[in-house]
Amino acid sequence: MRLASLVLALLIFGFTGCYHGSKPSSIGTPAPDFTIQDSDRSVTLSQLRGKIIVLNFWATWCPPCVEEMPSLVQMQKKMPDRVTVLAISVDDDANNYHKFLKDHSIDLVTVREGGTKTDTGVISPVANKYGTSKIPESYIIDRNGTIRRKFIGPVDWSQAEIVEYLSRL
Numbered sequence: 001m002r003l004a005s006l007v008l009a010l011l012i013f014g015f016t017g018c019y020h021g022s023k024p025s026s027i028g029t030p031a032p033d034f035t036i037q038d039s040d041r042s043v044t045l046s047q048l049r050g051k052i053i054v055l056n057f058w059a060t061w062c063p064p065c066v067e068e069m070p071s072l073v074q075m076q077k078k079m080p081d082r083v084t085v086l087a088i089s090v091d092d093d094a095n096n097y098h099k100f101l102k103d104h105s106i107d108l109v110t111v112r113e114g115g116t117k118t119d120t121g122v123i124s125p126v127a128n129k130y131g132t133s134k135i136p137e138s139y140i141i142d143r144n145g146t147i148r149r150k151f152i153g154p155v156d157w158s159q160a161e162i163v164e165y166l167s168r169l
Contacts, residue, residue, distance in 0.1 A: 025131075027150065031055070031141045032129040038112040039094060046145070048084055052169050053141040054157075056087045057127050059115070060100040065136040068154035069104065075157035075166075076108055083166055090115030090124045090135060142169050 031053075035044040045053070056072060058065035069087075076085045085108045091097040092114040101110060115124035123133055130139060140149040148169065155162065 026139075026147045029147055031139065031145050031147050032126075033145075034126045034129060036088065036111045036113045036126060041111060043086065043109065043111045045086070045141075048086065049145050050143050051084045052082060052143060052166060053139075054083055054085045054166075055130075055139040055141060056085060056136060057090060057124075057130075057132050057138070058087055058136045059090045060093075060096050061091070062135050064154040066100075066104075068136050068157075069106065071155070071157040073105075073107055075163070078158075078163070079166060084109060086111075088113055088124070088126060090127060140166070140169070 031045060033044070033046045035042060045055075054072070054075075056068075058069070060066070072085050072087065076083065087106075087108050087110045089097050089110060089112045091112055094112060097112045100106070113124045113126055115127065127133070127135075127137075130137075134152065136154055138151040138155060139147050140151075142148050149165070157163075
């Protein structure tokens with residue numbers, strides 16, 4: 001009986017502990033506005049209000065980012081009237097960034113904001129506003145500018161659950 005009580009207590013505290021803190025504090029809050037100007041374009045997040053935004057932080061030198069990019073492009077092609085992917089590269093090297101976009105036929109709204117590599121990832125001013133220190137990292141922002149989901153690591157954006165979720169927003 002004592003063992004069963006101990007197991008039950010561990011399960012209760014374990015589940016509570018797993019859930020506690022697992023929801024990023026930014027979920028349900030307004031997405032921080034920003035403007036990024038690179039040599040190709042200027043993008044201001046608030047100008048995209050009224051659209052569902054998938055805000056993705058990435059870099060050409062990041063293998064998981066490169067792995068994720070084709071599914072972002074495909075999702076954008078499948079849902080062009082519903083979703084806008086805004087991919088922010090933290091590449092410092094503009095030549096590598098432009099070569100990657102061309103070589104991989106990246107047809108997304110992309111902008112480059114150089115970042116600083118650290119032991120734990122990369123930091124750029126906009127990524128820092130979002131609490132992002134590792135890439136890839138993505139945020140789903142609803143039509144009203146509220147952060148609804150956060151994904152850490154590469155995502156297959158063609159997954160039925162994600163497409164369904166985006167369709168319901």
